[in-house]
Amino acid sequence: MQVTVVDHPLIKQKITKMRAEHTSSRDFRECLDEIAMLMTYEVARNLPLQEVEVATPVAKTTGYKVAGDIFVVPILRAGLGLLTGVLKMIPDARVGFIGLYRDEETLKPIEYYCKLPDNKDGVTIVVDPMLATGGSAAAAISMLKARGLKNIRFMCLVAAPEGVKVMNDEHPDVPVYTAALDEKLNEHGYIVPGLGDAGDRIFGTH
Numbered sequence: 037m038q039v040t041v042v043d044h045p046l047i048k049q050k051i052t053k054m055r056a057e058h059t060s061s062r063d064f065r066e067c068l069d070e071i072a073m074l075m076t077y078e079v080a081r082n083l084p085l086q087e088v089e090v091a092t093p094v095a096k097t098t099g100y101k102v103a104g105d106i107f108v109v110p111i112l113r114a115g116l117g118l119l120t121g122v123l124k125m126i127p128d129a130r131v132g133f134i135g136l137y138r139d140e141e142t143l144k145p146i147e148y149y150c151k152l153p154d155n156k157d158g159v160t161i162v163v164d165p166m167l168a169t170g171g172s173a174a175a176a177i178s179m180l181k182a183r184g185l186k187n188i189r190f191m192c193l194v195a196a197p198e199g200v201k202v203m204n205d206e207h208p209d210v211p212v213y214t215a216a217l218d219e220k221l222n223e224h225g226y227i228v229p230g231l232g233d234a235g236d237r238i239f240g241t242h
């Protein structure tokens with residue numbers, strides 16, 4: 037499985053602000069939105085293109101558009117924090133939603149919502165800021181595959197080695213793009229050093 041750490045000075049600076057415990061929800065959301073835009077550049081690098089004719093004020097020439105459908109699927113809730121940034125870069129993308137939360141005791145993902153586009157042919161970008169045990173991402177991708185979606189890639193902000201291993205074991209065909217690969221999980225399943233509970237920090241619910 038391919039893991040790409042999207043390494044860029046602006047991303048490093050913004051993620052540092054997000055890690056800081058006293059950063060406000062407003063600043064946290066803003067940095068997440070900006071990182072999503074920057075990361076989309078890399079996640080979309082090898083999207084298929086088709087040629088189109090374009091008339092400039094001077095002459096006709098050949099231009100390009102992304103071929104086929106792009107689906108963006110945030111894992112609720114925290115995945116919503118990445119959605120707007122991706123859509124700013126890929127405005128024609130269709131959006132599906134998967135609702136999962138981690139049971140606090142077992143750390144296993146519990147499904148509560150799924151709404152996906154009807155068309156299944158295209159490239160799917162699953163987004164969630166945190167890849168911790170990997171249970172949520174692996175379950176979401178299994179749900180997508182079971183419903184016929186193919187050509188899936190996963191985009192997150194912070195990944196733990198444990199989550200990367202689960203993705204590699206369960207979905208070796210799905211490339212993972214992350215802004216940071218952190219050290220480990222703690223005994224509560226939180227990423228260390230991480231940034232805490234992403235959903236709570238985005239939505240101000242802690």
Ligand code: PRP
Pocket residue numbers: 111112113114115136137138139143145164165166167168169170171172173199225233234235236
């Ligand atoms: C967080 C995060 C991921 C999941 C990662 O969601 O947004 O979905 O935990 O952990 P895992 O890799 O161990 O499964 P959470 O369950 O806190 O729900 P929320 O997005 O509603 O806050």
Ligand code: URA
Pocket residue numbers: 114166168225226227228230231232233234235
């Ligand atoms: N989910 C989060 O939001 N943060 C973590 O560190 C782990 C799972």
